[in-house]
Amino acid sequence: MKEIVNNSEALIEFLKKMIIDTLKLEDITVEEIGDDTPLFREGLGLDSLDALELVVAIEKNFNVIIEDENVGKKAFESINALAQFIQEEYGE
């Protein structure tokens, strides 16, 4: 996993797939998710319950903890933001 985290491109690809798999987004493909698309509301349209599921998936895959909505707001801004957050927190 360390190799993926250190490679932004691979991490972004991994995160897009993780979101689709975790939330069972059958209508969306990896290619359709922009790196800067907001994950919530007007972007991918995810809601707060989706956030709870993503938090569990992120903890399982990266052992990175997102405590609450305050932290989540920044981390879930977009795929890019989430990748950056994981890179900052990974292995600490």
Next chain:
Amino acid sequence: MQWVETEETVRFNEVDQWGMVWYGHYMAWFEVGRMSLLRRFDLLPRQMVELGYIAPVITLKCDFKHPAACGDLIIIKTTAVKPEIAALTFKFEISLKEQGTLLARGETTQVLLTTDNKMIYRLSGELEKRINNLLNYCQK
């Protein structure tokens, strides 16, 4: 799985034009069952607020199996299941006390917010302790 049982009597004002319990009242009975369970673990709504949390219901399911009538004695069985996410899920079964006939089976899920409306993604501290006590009891 451990269930907590609460007894109620169907009131006159709970039945509809057809003499059957109006469907919405089952949700009120779920609430009665949930309170009986939460009381044992110091997780009543006011106690949650004292800890700095509220827990709004975000999902509600109910399957209706059999009608109940005014005067029927019913048993509300409630348990909690451990969800993978930071949320609380309760299951309910309501049946006639004497015949044991299942009337309805339901489930609710609540998320946890701080009292200033920020959702929490992970349990911690005293809240985690009390919720774990509740879940351990129900999983016995």
